[in-house]
Amino acid sequence: MTTAGTTGEDRLDAAFIALADPTRRAIVARLARGDATVSELAAPFAMTLPGISKHLKVLERCGVISRTRHAQFRPCHLEAGALDAAVGWIEESRRAWSERFDKLDAHLRDLQRGPAADQAGTAGG
Amino acid sequence: MADRAPAAGELTCTRVFDAPRELVFRCLLEPAHLTHFWGPAGVSTPLETIRVDPRPGGVFEAVMVSDADGRRYPTRAVYVEITEPERIVWTEPGSGLTTTSVFRDLGGGRTEVEIRQANAPAGYRTPQARAGFATSLDRLAAYLGPRGGSR
Numbered sequence: 001m002t003t004a005g006t007t008g009e010d011r012l013d014a015a016f017i018a019l020a021d022p023t024r025r026a027i028v029a030r031l032a033r034g035d036a037t038v039s040e041l042a043a044p045f046a047m048t049l050p051g052i053s054k055h056l057k058v059l060e061r062c063g064v065i066s067r068t069r070h071a072q073f074r075p076c077h078l079e080a081g082a083l084d085a086a087v088g089w090i091e092e093s094r095r096a097w098s099e100r101f102d103k104l105d106a107h108l109r110d111l112q113r114g115p116a117a118d119q120a121g122t123a124g125g
Numbered sequence: 126m127a128d129r130a131p132a133a134g135e136l137t138c139t140r141v142f143d144a145p146r147e148l149v150f151r152c153l154l155e156p157a158h159l160t161h162f163w164g165p166a167g168v169s170t171p172l173e174t175i176r177v178d179p180r181p182g183g184v185f186e187a188v189m190v191s192d193a194d195g196r197r198y199p200t201r202a203v204y205v206e207i208t209e210p211e212r213i214v215w216t217e218p219g220s221g222l223t224t225t226s227v228f229r230d231l232g233g234g235r236t237e238v239e240i241r242q243a244n245a246p247a248g249y250r251t252p253q254a255r256a257g258f259a260t261s262l263d264r265l266a267a268y269l270g271p272r273g274g275s276r
Contacts, residue, residue, distance in 0.1 A: 093136055100164075103162035
């Protein structure tokens, strides 16, 4: 963890904003396979280029994608690191609850085995 | 276990316990129980670090301590709703993370607990955003997991 504690949270927020829209998720999924131009990205959608561009701007602002400045077709590139925060949070959270539930299950067994077993849960290690 | 995905569609985690609902509910709310399981694997939650003020607006605090290196991970949340023995909702003011625990009596002394979590600060707790979460946040995580989750 770095000294700038809020950076991670900001990135997490940005990632969730970026992914809150189905079109943007589809764009991200497409870019996960490789860079693409705006018209390539627009092709599968019944959406105008300006409509797609709006989503790309959101993704760019959130740091999820980047676009080459000089190239004529400005291909979009997925900044995979930007989503690590969101993906990591989801996986981390699910794992934590699953492990917590394992322990709760053991605790409930101890409890229902009788009062004498109450000391069994001290460390659970 | 997303067979009963909630409309809001946040991250969910469901488990069935062989215990009556009242008991399971108390486990999620009383420090003497929480200390036994609040920390995930490899993490303990000492009883003296747990504070529970079980009413809307009351605090829930706990410090998880890593068994390996003693690092401390504080949890600080505020209860939004406590409906015994059905529902507990708390939110973490720092991150906006909201956690809803739903307790269902399955009969025969069995209880299903469903945890729903969403990082939904007021700023984007819009219907569109929530619908977005509903569709495929979980699936997207699975999809991106192999490349993004390895760090």
